[in-house]
Amino acid sequence: MLSRKPIFDEVRHLLGRGFDRAEVARLDAAIDSALGMLPAARELGDAGKALIRKWEGCARRRPDGRFEAYPDPGSADGKPWTIGWGSTGPDIRKGMIWTQAECDARFDRDIVRHVEEVAAALGDAATSQNQFDALVSFHYNTGAIGRATLTRLHKAGRFAEAQAEFGKWIYNDGKPMDGLKARRAEEAALYGLL
Template sequence: MNRTPIFAAVRHLLARPLREADVRALDSAIDAALELPAPLAVGPAGVALVRRFEGLARLRPDGMVEAYPDPGTGGDPWTIGWGATGPGIGPGTVWTRAQCDARLEADLARHAGEVAEAIGAAPTSQPQFDALVSFHYNTGAIARATLTRLHIAGDHEGAAQEFSRWVHAGGKVMKGLVRRREAEATLYRGES
């Protein structure tokens, strides 16, 4: 990056030549401004929200966890553990609790990365990010949702109101999704 115009502008504003200490301070400030932010990660509130609504369903007395059909469709996608879906998960799939926990950690990291990519440099608080990750974890819709566009535009109240539109599964309003979206909107607003 060519810093000459920045230094020239500062010299002009100060109406004096820059001292060595001024140059070091400006260089340091420019370097800090150019650093890429650390990748966003879902925080404890986001993890707790996902765990609360995904649940560890079908935990057997022997400690193993069985796959179950999607509540909205009664079939696909089959789910196991903390809401894991995908290839190899279907009727008869059984995992250990450790497998479920490891998959949750990996899925949360992947979804957090996708949310970070979708929102770009938009100012985002940790509660907002956590709510967006929970939403995306459940819907997979962060890249196409109006709430994402509203968040990026800085219309945080409008974005918070959009959560309530995502309560249908299998063509029906699902009470569990209504509760989840309310919790996500509350977290997004920083109210919990």
């Protein structure tokens, strides 16, 4: 993650004085702009889509090429039932079978909702494409973007602290899961790329 301190120190040295609040805000905005971290229309990038698909997988392929719903492997009661690219919800139940096209179409619909929810949670906070992609992957898996400390830290511009928060979301039914540890590590790594 980029440290802004050397930039501020150099400009302070060139000017021969400190900054007032307005100047700090303008310099921060200039750095954000240079890094491409403007709050723009939010869309899931290729890296985010690939990360989500990698971890969600299109699991439980049947011999006929279709996919069947399966219980959550980490929860004690098997809920929620899942199908395709990690699709869950009240309409997903035991015994469901979908084609690849149905799995893909549901993923596309689910992603729109998750992208909108992450964008709403972030508001106008400066966010790089990689950060946004990592946060959408996190939210797609946890549904927690609105209550996670990492969201609050991100919005405050405390990116290194926000990045460290990913590693806390590795539990399912109170047990740490190796798959969640690995996924969160990849999300954190993507988040940290500018």
